[in-house]
Amino acid sequence: WSKMSEQIGWVGCALTVTMRESNLEVLRGDAVTLPCSFFTSSPLTKLNVIWTLAPFSSPENPIQVIVYDHGQMMEDPSFIGRVGFTGVPWSADIILNDTREADAGVYRCMVNNPPETADLGIGELTLTVLSRPSLPVCQWEGDIAEGGSVTLSCSVEEGIPTPEIEWDKLSPEEIPLPVNMDGDPSGSVQIVNVSSETSGLYRCSASNALGTEHCYVNLSIYTPDSPSGILQGVMLTLSMSLVLLAMILLVTWLHRTGQDGRWRERKEDEESYNEIRYTPSLIKRSFV
Numbered sequence: 001w002s003k004m005s006e007q008i009g010w011v012g013c014a015l016t017v018t019m020r021e022s023n024l025e026v027l028r029g030d031a032v033t034l035p036c037s038f039f040t041s042s043p044l045t046k047l048n049v050i051w052t053l054a055p056f057s058s059p060e061n062p063i064q065v066i067v068y069d070h071g072q073m074m075e076d077p078s079f080i081g082r083v084g085f086t087g088v089p090w091s092a093d094i095i096l097n098d099t100r101e102a103d104a105g106v107y108r109c110m111v112n113n114p115p116e117t118a119d120l121g122i123g124e125l126t127l128t129v130l131s132r133p134s135l136p137v138c139q140w141e142g143d144i145a146e147g148g149s150v151t152l153s154c155s156v157e158e159g160i161p162t163p164e165i166e167w168d169k170l171s172p173e174e175i176p177l178p179v180n181m182d183g184d185p186s187g188s189v190q191i192v193n194v195s196s197e198t199s200g201l202y203r204c205s206a207s208n209a210l211g212t213e214h215c216y217v218n219l220s221i222y223t224p225d226s227p228s229g230i231l232q233g234v235m236l237t238l239s240m241s242l243v244l245l246a247m248i249l250l251v252t253w254l255h256r257t258g259q260d261g262r263w264r265e266r267k268e269d270e271e272s273y274n275e276i277r278y279t280p281s282l283i284k285r286s287f288v
């Protein structure tokens with residue numbers, strides 16, 4: 001190739017880089033080839049290629065994904081075993097295997113082939129890593145007593161494009177609920193002035209183009225005036241009255257038997273007292 005270049009005589013032309021794509025999408029976990037072609041008129045013995053990535057997650061901290069320099073290669077630790085050139089030195093294309101969300105961002109392919117002009121050939125492309133929504137987390141907070149207000153929230157960690165959040169009430173009847181998305185990353189729903197009709201099963205759906213995942217909340221509103229509450233109250237009062245009645249009867253009976261006993265004792269005391277009272281006089285009499 002280098003011989004051919006020399007023969008054709010590119011000398012004098014600056015090295016140029018062409019990106020065959022400017023935007024690429026890949027499903028997380030899949031492989032993707034990032035294309036970067038270049039034209040040079042010099043031999044390739046001193047070719048130097050650097051791929052950098054400015055990740056969407058931290059664009060201010062670009063990393064060197066892979067470097068080709070004088071036939072040697074060096075990879076960033078986060079890409080070791082996952083990245084490789086596919087046709088170096090003829091092309092600067094690389095393949096990324098087992099893609100992750102963190103691989104998304106702006107890639108730059110920089111090709112330098114001394115002694116060709118100092119003009120660095122640079123190409124740029126954007127890689128988007130698509131992923132299904134992860135399992136969302138459903139939560140509720142608030143006052144579940146009648147008349148209170150309850151907030152249902154649903155948060156989903158992963159998913160590109162950003163999953164949309166929907167809330168539905170599933171039972172006893174199915175109704176969609178309005179979600180308050182503005183300024184709230186976790187799709188939340190506020191239910192004010194809750195009543196027994198608010199009780200039921202609620203479902204959050206997190207969905208994007210690649211799929212949908214659900215989580216659920218089972219709400220039961222505490223209503224002190226519910227019919228079962230009244231029934232319980234009546235039953236409790238009734239059983240307590242019965243116990244009270246039984247206790248009154250018992251106390252009365254004990255009281256009466258107790259009085260009888262004491263009365264009999266006193267009578268016996270009186271009799272014996274009488275006997276003792278009479279005895280001295282009997283003795284006196286016998287002495288007389």
Ligand SMILES: *[C@@H]1O[C@H](CO)[C@@H](O)[C@H](O)[C@H]1NC(C)=O
Binds near residue numbers: 031082083095
């Ligand atoms: C990427 O995966 C392909 C197919 O499994 C494999 O042939 C290739 O060697 C891998 N490349 C790297 C850099 O791991």
Ligand SMILES: *[C@@H]1O[C@H](CO)[C@@H](O)[C@H](O)[C@H]1NC(C)=O
Binds near residue numbers: 147193195
């Ligand atoms: C709450 O709901 C009940 C009936 O469900 C209604 O009578 C009451 O006026 C409502 N209160 C407020 C503050 O909206």
Ligand SMILES: *[C@@H]1O[C@H](CO)[C@@H](O)[C@H](O)[C@H]1NC(C)=O
Binds near residue numbers: 201218219220
């Ligand atoms: C929701 O809770 C109620 C009462 O606590 C229960 O009867 C019902 O089976 C629950 N439903 C689900 C789907 O868990």
